[in-house]
Amino acid sequence: MGLMDGKKGIVFGIANERSYAYFIAQALVREGAQLAFTYLPLGKMERRVGKAVESLGITDPWLESCDAGNDEDLDRVFTKLGEDFGSIDFVVHSIAFADRDYLKPDMFHKTPRAAFTQAMDVSAYTLVAMAQRAMPIMPNGGSMVSLSYFGGEKVVPGYNVMGVAKACLEHTTRYLAYELGDQGRNIRVNSISAGPFKTLAGAGVGGMDEMIAHQEKKAALKRANTGEEVGNAAVYLLSDMSSGTTGEILYVDCGFNIVGL
Ligand SMILES: NC(=O)c1ccc[n+]([C@@H]2O[C@H](COP(=O)([O-])OP(=O)(O)OC[C@H]3O[C@@H](n4cnc5c(N)ncnc54)[C@H](O)[C@@H]3O)[C@@H](O)[C@H]2O)c1
Numbered sequence: 001m002g003l004m005d006g007k008k009g010i011v012f013g014i015a016n017e018r019s020y021a022y023f024i025a026q027a028l029v030r031e032g033a034q035l036a037f038t039y040l041p042l043g044k045m046e047r048r049v050g051k052a053v054e055s056l057g058i059t060d061p062w063l064e065s066c067d068a069g070n071d072e073d074l075d076r077v078f079t080k081l082g083e084d085f086g087s088i089d090f091v092v093h094s095i096a097f098a099d100r101d102y103l104k105p106d107m108f109h110k111t112p113r114a115a116f117t118q119a120m121d122v123s124a125y126t127l128v129a130m131a132q133r134a135m136p137i138m139p140n141g142g143s144m145v146s147l148s149y150f151g152g153e154k155v156v157p158g159y160n161v162m163g164v165a166k167a168c169l170e171h172t173t174r175y176l177a178y179e180l181g182d183q184g185r186n187i188r189v190n191s192i193s194a195g196p197f198k199t200l201a202g203a204g205v206g207g208m209d210e211m212i213a214h215q216e217k218k219a220a221l222k223r224a225n226t227g228e229e230v231g232n233a234a235v236y237l238l239s240d241m242s243s244g245t246t247g248e249i250l251y252v253d254c255g256f257n258i259v260g261l
Helices: 020-030 047-052 071-085 113-139 161-182 210-220 227-238
Strands: 008-012 034-039 062-065 089-093 140-146 187-194 248-252
Touching: 020 034, 020 047, 020 062, 020 227, 034 071, 034 089, 034 210, 047 062, 047 140, 062 071, 062 161, 071 113, 071 140, 089 113, 089 227, 113 140, 140 161, 140 227, 161 187, 187 227
Parallel strands: 008 034, 008 089, 034 062, 089 140, 140 187, 187 248
Antiparallel strands: none
């Protein structure tokens, strides 16, 4: 028996087999969940994401294109999801974007308005946009999880505008949790603050190798976290195991955030 038996949901954010969303999907499948997926309509994403999803053992997957910065795309995806799945129990928001030109040391103060608002829109507002569309197809309550990073809390040189967007995402999590938990909605909203990890998005952040080395040296467990550990934490937050937990930021960083020096 799996922790997610009988539960259905959608995963945003697989780009390839290194994505945090991939490890989350892998853990959810292992625990018996039924999944829908989206891919960013850009370059070879459809093929890449299709391949990654098939490697999870899912043949003929529910896979739709979706630019989450586009309301029409989100409307189409959630309408089709409602038609095909009836109702859902969870949403995985594992997406973020910022112009990499500004993800370098000493570049935050140069961030133009367009790059700032785009980072906030795609990396934080989309959680609200998804919640609005998921609520009508979550009649039995549910759980939403997003992915954050310590750079949303403290200054991590080079993380810059993405850190500002993560701060927004984390507080968006709390405000959404408050409203979506009320009036019989029973939808929980939490975020995982994961350690640095070499993914496509991670590669766009200047100094990623240094960030990982720093965690290995300083964290309580003296190592980097794995993707599987993030996947398992997501299962906890998306399953009934965490039924009393909402509006929380759960660290999966081997205890890096607790260390002051
Ligand atoms: N890699 C890290 O070091 C790290 C650490 C902590 C948190 N995170 C967070 O984890 C999440 C997943 O990132 P990842 O590291 O797995 O990298 P990734 O590149 O594998 O995933 C990022 C995903 O965001 C998607 N995306 C970007 N813009 C989008 C848009 N407009 N619409 C829809 N999708 C869009 C991409 O297609 C991609 O699938 C992000 O929120 C990221 O900030 C990453």
